[in-house]
Amino acid sequence: MDGNAHIEGPGRDPDETTPDLVGDRAGDGPDAVDPAGDRSDSVDPAGDRADSIDPAGDDDGVDSADDGADDVDPVGDDDDLNLDASLAALSRLSTGRLTLEDLLVQVAEFAVRAIPGADGAGLTLLEPNREDIIVKSTEFVRQIDDIQYRLGEGPCISAAAEGLTMRSGSLGGDPRWPRFGPRAGRLGVHSVLSLPLLTPSGVVGAMNVYAHARNAFDVRAEQLGQLFAAPAAITVHNAQILAQTARLAEQLQAALTTRPMIDQAIGILRARGGIESPEAFARLRHLSQTEHVKLSVVAERIVEEAVRRARARATPPR
Template sequence: MGMDADEGHDAVWSSPDDGDDLVADRTSAELDAEDDDLREGLAGLSRLSSSLRLEDLLIRVARYAVRAIPGADGAGLTLLEQDRADTIVATADFVRDIDAIQYGIGEGPCITAAREAQTVMSGSLGADPRWRKFGGGVARLGVHSALSLPLVTPDGVVGAMNVYAHAKNVFDDRAAELGEIFATPAAVSVQNAQVLAQARRLAARLQTALESRVVVDRAIGIMMSRSGGTAEEALGRLRALSQNEHHKLVTVASQIVGEAVNRARARHNPS
């Protein structure tokens, strides 16, 4: 979300843990290593190929998040789409199980992060009063810490990224800060992938529609050659056949064209 350090602390919803003490306990070498991991995660985002399938790209973004955010054991990513089921990916089976619980009951850190457009952090999911049903189920899986980051673009929230750890109180303010730095370009990558996937789906639908129109036109031509009349009359007869046989118009047209082709082949290749 592109926050500076002070803004990030205000935006993070956390359990009552002292994140500053956890940061203070790190050595300078450990902090440098975390910065290097973040840089590698960001570099990975910059190398993502537009040729990847949407789900494959989202999984890679989630994997880079695991690398970029200190303490992460696994991550999931949810892409929100209008008029289409949300796309949900995970880097590990336990993440997939957790998100299944979350979306099954309709509550959890990812849902809150996406709805509120705020970073959400918890160090003890089983005891967190914000998601009592979700926390109990996840704690039984041995997962106690979560950091959820909304993927925010100028057009709004396009999704959310969940990062989990098995131990308690794993994520602190620094992890949230690094996560927010990572989430800004990640949101752009996800939105670009979404736009490209939508364009590909539209192109596929248009191609299918074009091919269907060609088949219908051929069927109309065949019917006109057999029975005469206008193209409009032939189309009317084709529609009547479609209704009577309870098949789509293009299916009936394909049958007529196929039968005509078979008869033509039989005439040219008599047995």
């Protein structure tokens, strides 16, 4: 045998080539690296891995299409902005430059802006010992409120009496106001939100917000309405106190002007009837109540009559 002779292994093909370590091998072991393969610790630039960075800018690994928890509702934003604008306008109202009724109208108009879904609003201010003041932001509100107060039944009356918010999305079928509701529905007004105006002194009135659509006011609208009604009540109450103070000042001024006239009339009655001052004043007051005129008017008439008589006696006959 040749010492340089090639020894073949059993079953080995002498023409078989050496295996290609770079090629594709069906028998690759666990340590083999396939450059085109998929390994759990490889980074696929086009793949979706929990710790990969989304090129669209969502670096928390959550698909931006599914990231709804942090989305901002543009409608809610608009509602908040409208409420903020209305509250800012409310804070700028000047009670010194507006009459009480003009200020109430402004508050009603701000309420329409603050509460989503509103088509119009009215405001009722309870006046002790005086007729209540009722204003509206638009004409159809006047028609609805006229029905309400004529019947003595409706959401505003209930809100003011109970101090609670009243909400309805179908007035025509609301059992709380069986006479008012159907009449409002026939005028095309189906939704209402009535908010009591609450102060530390109690209920000073109520604000009615109306809409033609059914179910126009949801829980969110009610919440926004209550947020607006709280400072609105303070503004309205302050304006009411200022108006009452102005009326009292006018009455005091009138009393200073008319008091001398009343004293003169008392003196004339005393001279005519030989009576004391309290009785003379009681007669004067009785005349005022019987004739339904002010005490000062009765007193002025008595004094002028006495002056005419005195002049007639002092004038010599011709």
